[in-house]
Amino acid sequence: MTVNQTFMVLDTPRRQEDPFKTRLCKSYAVGGDEDCKYGVHCKFIHPEDEEQYMRLIEYTEEYRRVKGDVQKEVQHLHGLKRTINDAIKANAIDEWINRRIRLFNEVYPKAPNYYDLHGMSTRGAVNYVMDICQMMRINNISTSWLETGRGNQTLIIFH
Numbered sequence: 001m002t003v004n005q006t007f008m009v010l011d012t013p014r015r016q017e018d019p020f021k022t023r024l025c026k027s028y029a030v031g032g033d034e035d036c037k038y039g040v041h042c043k044f045i046h047p048e049d050e051e052q053y054m055r056l057i058e059y060t061e062e063y064r065r066v067k068g069d070v071q072k073e074v075q076h077l078h079g080l081k082r083t084i085n086d087a088i089k090a091n092a093i094d095e096w097i098n099r100r101i102r103l104f105n106e107v108y109p110k111a112p113n114y115y116d117l118h119g120m121s122t123r124g125a126v127n128y129v130m131d132i133c134q135m136m137r138i139n140n141i142s143t144s145w146l147e148t149g150r151g152n153q154t155l156i157i158f159h
């Protein structure tokens with residue numbers, strides 16, 4: 001990889017959760033204007049409150065349903081791949097799986113700049129991370145989250 005970056009596994013406890021941040025700010029609810037006048041001082045959850053926001057989305061019915069559908073589809077495709085004895089077809093199935101997971105991340109991100117790589121092939125995940133790094137550089141984003149299965153999170157930080 002040619003980009004200058006650090007991969008850091010989050011193993012240190014994060015800052016104490018703000019007890020006020022327990023419900024979603026209505027500016028960020030469905031139909032909200034996404035422009036809360038309280039900004040960083042708002043006592044409700046904003047997308048920048050990454051952990052709380054993620055937890056909030058994770059427990060919505062729609063997110064769980066869509067995620068469940070994607071996981072089922074990906075599992076089915078992995079099963080299909082195991083029955084195939086043809087490298088070209090197996091690669092095509094991998095590409096299908098990887099595209100499906102990318103699409104899910106784009107349409108249902110758990111938080112801003114959050115990517116769930118669970119189920120991707122190794123090559124697919126590496127390519128995705130390279131694309132994410134490029135997108136971060138283009139858009140001047142300094143931090144992104146990567147989830148790599150079983151809830152493990154890795155943070156990409158640019159120096």
Ligand SMILES: [Zn+2]
Nearest residue numbers: 025036042044
């Ligand atoms: Zn707010």
